[in-house]
Amino acid sequence: MPRSGGSDGGGSGAVNDGDEGAGRVVRSERADARRNKEALLGAAAAVFVASGVEAPVRDIAARAGVGVGTIYRHFPTRADLIIAVYRHQVEACAEAGPALLASCPTPYAALRRWIDLFVDFLVTKHGLAAVLQSDNAGFDTLHAYFIDRLVPVCDRLLAAAADSGEIHSGLAGLELMRGVGNLCIGAGSDPRYDARRMVGLLVDGLRRTD
Structure with missing residues (x-):
């Protein structure tokens, strides 16, 4: 059987x-x-x-x-490549936030380092701003993607630094990112302008002195 x-x-x-x-x-x-x-x-x-x-x-x-x-x-197409590069750099910046919080000695140090990376991203995307204003439909969602991925990361870094008592509380990530973005305008066209130095002064101003 x-x-x-x-x-x-x-x-x-x-x-x-x-x-x-x-x-x-x-x-x-x-x-x-x-x-x-x-x-x-x-x-x-x-x-x-x-x-x-x-x-x-x-x-x-x-x-x-x-x-x-x-x-x-x-x-x-070139548009496909530009979009992929943009998204890749946004992802790298987003992923850096939690990693820096885990590796830096203090939350404020993590915030400073992340803002440096954010400035590098803004200053070095040569020609991208003009391309994003083109009629290509593939570019329409990139700004929303940028906001959706990076604002929560900045919010988390700010909250951690505020909870540790290193900075004043109440500042939103979008506010800080817009301020940094405004300070980076023109950095690529004027070699005399040091955007990183100006942004550093802005972030220094967040520190609590009391």
């Missing part, structure tokens, strides 16, 4: 080594693709800083160490 439950060929719950190996290969390929895309976005951001958003795609490809076709495979 045959035994119930099936043979080594496997019952319904069996998973063979080949399936597991294939799964690992797929996950590895996905991780590699993600890293390659991250490298492309980092290269594009660096080229945009140096040469503006109209820089030749071949310059981005050369910096990333890939062929031009690889870039077009990920980003069929």
Whole structure:
């Protein structure tokens, strides 16, 4: 009489080594693709800083160490690439907030460091402001995305610094970000203007002195 439950060929719950190996290969390929895309976005951001958003795609490809076709495979149009770079930089800035709170000696130190990163983002997005005012529908949601991702991070940093007694309470993240943004206007066109110094004075003014 045959035994119930099936043979080594496997019952319904069996998973063979080949399936597991294939799964690992797929996950590895996905991780590699993600890293390659991250490298492309980092290269594009660096080229945009140096040469503006109209820089030749071949310059981005050369910096990333890939062929031009690889870039077009990920980003069929320049607008697709610009949007991806913008979102990538916003995400990096957003993710930095909690990381800085965990690693900096005080919440105020985390706030100062995060504002420095925010200023870097604002000052170095050469040509992006003009592009965002174009008729391309893909750019319409970027400002809302920027606000939705970064304002809560700034709010959290401000709340932590206020709770620790290092700064005055009551300042909203959007207010501070707008103030910083206004101080960064013109920084890219006037080499005599030091936006980082002016923003530093603003953030110094948040400190409690009593």
